[in-house]
Amino acid sequence: MSNSNMNLKLKVWRQQNAKDEGHFEDYTVQASPDMSFLEMFDVLNEQLITEGKNPVAFDHDCREGICGMCSMVINGRPHGPKQGVTTCQLHMRSFSDGDTIVVEPWRSNAFPVIRDLSVNRSAFDRIIASGGYVSVNTGNAVDANATLIPKETADEAFEAATCIGCGACVSACKNASAMLFVGAKVTQLSLLPQGQAEASKRVVAMVNQMDAEGFGACTNTGACSAECPKQIPLSVIATLNREYIKAKLKGY
Amino acid sequence: MSKNIKLDSKIPAGELSQKWTQYRSSVPLVNPANKRNLEIIVVGTGLAGSSAAATLAEMGYKVKAFCFQDSPRRAHSIAAQGGINAAKNYQNDGDSVYRLFYDTIKGGDYRAREANVHRLAEVSTSIIDQCVAQGVPFAREYGGTLSNRSFGGTQVQRTFYAAGQTGQQLLLGAYQALERQVGLGNVKMYSRHEMLDVVVVDGKARGIIARNLITGELERHFGHAVLLCTGGYGNVFYLSTNAMGSNVTAGWKAHKAGALFGNPCFTQIHPTCIPVSGHYQSKLTLMSESLRNDGRIWVPKSKDDNRHPNDIPEEDRDYYLERRYPAFGNLVPRDVASRAAKERCDAGYGVGSSKMAVYLDFRYNMINKYGRAEASRLNIENPDEATLLQLGKEVAKEQYGNLFDMYKQITDEDPYEVPMRIYPAVHYTMGGLWVDYELMTNIPGLYALGEANFSDHGANRLGASALMQGLADGYFVIPYTIGSYLSNEIRTKSIPTDSDEFAAAENKVRERLQQLLSINGTQTVESFHRRLGLIMWDKCGMSRSEEGLKQAIAEIRALRDEFWKDARVPGTMDSFNPELEKAGRVADFLELGELMCIDALERNESCGGHFREEYQTEEGEAKRDDDNYMVVSAWEYKEGNAWELHKEPLVYENIKIAQRSYK
Numbered sequence: 010m011s012n013s014n015m016n017l018k019l020k021v022w023r024q025q026n027a028k029d030e031g032h033f034e035d036y037t038v039q040a041s042p043d044m045s046f047l048e049m050f051d052v053l054n055e056q057l058i059t060e061g062k063n064p065v066a067f068d069h070d071c072r073e074g075i076c077g078m079c080s081m082v083i084n085g086r087p088h089g090p091k092q093g094v095t096t097c098q099l100h101m102r103s104f105s106d107g108d109t110i111v112v113e114p115w116r117s118n119a120f121p122v123i124r125d126l127s128v129n130r131s132a133f134d135r136i137i138a139s140g141g142y143v144s145v146n147t148g149n150a151v152d153a154n155a156t157l158i159p160k161e162t163a164d165e166a167f168e169a170a171t172c173i174g175c176g177a178c179v180s181a182c183k184n185a186s187a188m189l190f191v192g193a194k195v196t197q198l199s200l201l202p203q204g205q206a207e208a209s210k211r212v213v214a215m216v217n218q219m220d221a222e223g224f225g226a227c228t229n230t231g232a233c234s235a236e237c238p239k240q241i242p243l244s245v246i247a248t249l250n251r252e253y254i255k256a257k258l259k260g261y
Numbered sequence: 262m263s264k265n266i267k268l269d270s271k272i273p274a275g276e277l278s279q280k281w282t283q284y285r286s287s288v289p290l291v292n293p294a295n296k297r298n299l300e301i302i303v304v305g306t307g308l309a310g311s312s313a314a315a316t317l318a319e320m321g322y323k324v325k326a327f328c329f330q331d332s333p334r335r336a337h338s339i340a341a342q343g344g345i346n347a348a349k350n351y352q353n354d355g356d357s358v359y360r361l362f363y364d365t366i367k368g369g370d371y372r373a374r375e376a377n378v379h380r381l382a383e384v385s386t387s388i389i390d391q392c393v394a395q396g397v398p399f400a401r402e403y404g405g406t407l408s409n410r411s412f413g414g415t416q417v418q419r420t421f422y423a424a425g426q427t428g429q430q431l432l433l434g435a436y437q438a439l440e441r442q443v444g445l446g447n448v449k450m451y452s453r454h455e456m457l458d459v460v461v462v463d464g465k466a467r468g469i470i471a472r473n474l475i476t477g478e479l480e481r482h483f484g485h486a487v488l489l490c491t492g493g494y495g496n497v498f499y500l501s502t503n504a505m506g507s508n509v510t511a512g513w514k515a516h517k518a519g520a521l522f523g524n525p526c527f528t529q530i531h532p533t534c535i536p537v538s539g540h541y542q543s544k545l546t547l548m549s550e551s552l553r554n555d556g557r558i559w560v561p562k563s564k565d566d567n568r569h570p571n572d573i574p575e576e577d578r579d580y581y582l583e584r585r586y587p588a589f590g591n592l593v594p595r596d597v598a599s600r601a602a603k604e605r606c607d608a609g610y611g612v613g614s615s616k617m618a619v620y621l622d623f624r625y626n627m628i629n630k631y632g633r634a635e636a637s638r639l640n641i642e643n644p645d646e647a648t649l650l651q652l653g654k655e656v657a658k659e660q661y662g663n664l665f666d667m668y669k670q671i672t673d674e675d676p677y678e679v680p681m682r683i684y685p686a687v688h689y690t691m692g693g694l695w696v697d698y699e700l701m702t703n704i705p706g707l708y709a710l711g712e713a714n715f716s717d718h719g720a721n722r723l724g725a726s727a728l729m730q731g732l733a734d735g736y737f738v739i740p741y742t743i744g745s746y747l748s749n750e751i752r753t754k755s756i757p758t759d760s761d762e763f764a765a766a767e768n769k770v771r772e773r774l775q776q777l778l779s780i781n782g783t784q785t786v787e788s789f790h791r792r793l794g795l796i797m798w799d800k801c802g803m804s805r806s807e808e809g810l811k812q813a814i815a816e817i818r819a820l821r822d823e824f825w826k827d828a829r830v831p832g833t834m835d836s837f838n839p840e841l842e843k844a845g846r847v848a849d850f851l852e853l854g855e856l857m858c859i860d861a862l863e864r865n866e867s868c869g870g871h872f873r874e875e876y877q878t879e880e881g882e883a884k885r886d887d888d889n890y891m892v893v894s895a896w897e898y899k900e901g902n903a904w905e906l907h908k909e910p911l912v913y914e915n916i917k918i919a920q921r922s923y924k
Contacts, residue, residue: 026836041541045671075340098671154407157406163400
C-alpha cells in the first residue's frame, strides 16, 4: 500500500450550469503516485463533502479507458500530459510533488457545459444517427464467413473502430472540428464490404450533421490525432475527404 | 403483491432441440399496423438493451430507450475484453450447438435451465452473422475468414474476438443499429436519465418513473411493456471490474414492486484481475481470460521466495492449475481458477508486496509457441532464446497489445518483460431478476434481459458467454417472446401518465430523494459503500460460511441504519447532482447485500461460484447437494426488508448430472 506523499495544488473550473460564466477555484489535495487522476479527484470530492462544500462534477464511468466518458483538459491538454491514455488511465506518477495542475472541461460550442467538468456530447450521437451505421435489420445477415475480408483490411477497419467517442479531438482542435471522430467511423465502414453499399449516402449525411452541430472546419493541424487517447491516425481525415469528394462527384 | 406466487417457467413441451423452433413457429404474432400503436420502454443500452431497442424498433414497435450515461454507447458492455462464443465450428474441432449447451450447463455447475441454455447455444451462430453484417471488425486470418480462440471451461476454439476489445466492437455495432432507429424516428432516446421506479397498473408493468439527471426533474413514461436491460450488481462489493455507475437500482425497484430475485448470491469472481494497490482504490481492472490461452499461472514452490520471478527456475515454480487440473490446465472455469489462487495465497505462497497475488507468465509461450512458429515461418535456423522471445513478443502484441498496455499503465510494470501479478476480483453476477422462458418476470409486461436476469449461467458463467447472452436476448429472443404478451395488448390504449398509479409512484420516488438529502449527516456516501464492500468481500465473497454470513447480515443491517442517520448527501434534487445519484444506488446496495447473504446462508451446498466452507470435497472442490438444491432460489420481497423464498426445481432431461471435473 503506498502512502499519500504528493502535495498538489489544483485550479479547477467551476461552473454551475451552461448559462453561468464559470471561474477557477483553487484546492490543495494529497495524492499517492499509484492513484489514477480520477481517484485523486475522488479524494478531493470526499474532502469537499466533509467540509460541507459542493463536490466537483466530472464525468467518468468504466475507469479502464474504454467507455469514453471521462473528459478533462489537464494543464491545457485533453486527457493530460501522457500520450495514448484517457484521464482515468492517467496516474499521479506522471506528476511531481508540489505541482500545480489546471483542470478544465472540454471547450467547444457543440459541447455545452452541464456543470463544472461535465459537458453534453449528444452531438456525437446525432452524427452517428445521421448515417454512422450499416442499414441491416436483425435477421438479414448471411453466414459470417460468406464474405472474405483480407486481414489487413479488417485490421485497418478495427484500428479506426477503436475510437471511444470521448471528444478529445474536438477539445484539442483550435477550430473545435470533429473530423477525426467522423473520419474514424467513415473509414471503418467504407473499408468493409458490408459498409460499401451506402458509403456515399453515409459520408454526406454525417458531414452535413457535423456542420449542423456547429463543429468547426479542419485545417490539418493534427492536434486531434496527437491528443487522441486511442491514437486514431490522421489518415482517417484524408479518407473522409476522399469519400466525401467521391460521393459529391456521384451527385450525392 | 400476490400471496401465492406460482413459478411457471413456461418451458415449451417437446424435445430439447426442437423447443425453440416450435415455440417460434407457434408464438402469437402482432401485425405491423398494431405494432405501431404499441410502446415499449427499454432501460439500459448495453448489449442486451441496445440490441433489443434496435430490433424491436426495426419490427415496427414504438420504443423509448433510457440510459444513465451521457450516451448509449458508454454502457459497461463496452469494456468486455476477450470475446464472444458461438457454435460455428469454423475450426472443425468438434464444436456443435449441443457441445456449447453442454459446456455452459456443466460450467454453471448444473444450476441453469436446460431449455434456456439450449436456445442460447442455438442462436449463438446468428449473432456472429448479424454482427459481421453490421460491420463489426472481428479478428481474421490471412485468408479472410474469421479467427477464433479458446476460453475457459471448453476444449474447442469457439470464441470470436476483436483484439482485447470485443465488447466495444459489439456494443458499437448494436449502438449504431440503435442510433439508426433514432435517426429514423422509431426510437426516442433518453440519455442521462435514470429509472427510479416501475409503475404497475392492475398488476401489469405499464411504465417507469425516470429522473432527468441534468435538470433533476422526475418524468413519467408509459409503455405497454418495460424491458430492464440494466446489467449486474457486482458493485455491491464496492471494488469490482464494473463501471463506477453500474448499479442494481432498476432491478431492485422492480424487486420491491413484486418481481422475484433469482439466485442473488451467485457472483462470479474473475481469477485474472490487477490486484488492489491502495485504500483509495475505486475499481479493479480485469485482465481478459483470453490471456490464459498463452499465460501460465504459477507461484513459487517455497514460501517467501523473494527472487525476481524471471530468476526463479522451472523446478522451483508451482504451476498449480496445470498440476491440479491436467485436462484443462490454465483454462479451467473462472470459479475453479479463482479458488485455486486464493488457496495458494491463503497458504502463504502469494507474490508481490501484499502477498495476495499470483503470476500470469507469458514468457514460456512467447518463446516456445509464438517465437518458434515465427522463426520457422521466417526460416531462422537454430534461433537463440533472445531471438525467439523477441519474435514471440511481436505476436503477443498483436493478440493482447491493448491489455498489456493497460497493465503497464496501471502497475508501471512491463508484462512483456516480467510476469503479470494477478488476483481474483468480482466481475459478474449470475443472479438477477427471475424470468421465465420468455424473459418475463413474474410481473406481467416486465422483462429482464442480459446480465439483469438470472437465467442462463447457473452458478458460474463461462468466459465469452456474457456477450453471447446479452445479444441473444436482445436480437433473437425478445423480438419473438414479446409477441406472446403484446398480442393480447393490442386493444390497450396508452394509459395517461396523470393516473393515480403514476402519481403515487412519482411521489414515492420524490420522498426517497428528499429523505436522502435531508439526512445531513457527517459521513460520505462513498465511505459507506466502501464499508459495505468490505463486509461483502470478506463474508460473502470467494468463500462463505454460516458463521460469517450471519455476522455479515447483522453488520449490513447496522450499516444501513447508520447510513440513514449519518450519510451526507450534498446539493439539491432539482439539479445535476451525481452525489445524489450515488446515494440512491448505495442505499439500494445496502438492501441487496443483505438478501445476497440470506440466499448464501440458505443454500447449504457449494456450487460454482458459491463456495460454502462447510460443503467441500476432500480435495477442496465445491460439493453440491443435488437432492435439496437443484433449484432456483427466487426471493419475494416483503415490507421492511424481509423475504420469502420460492423454489423452482431444475429438471435435467438431456444431460447426465455429474460432479464437475476438469482434472
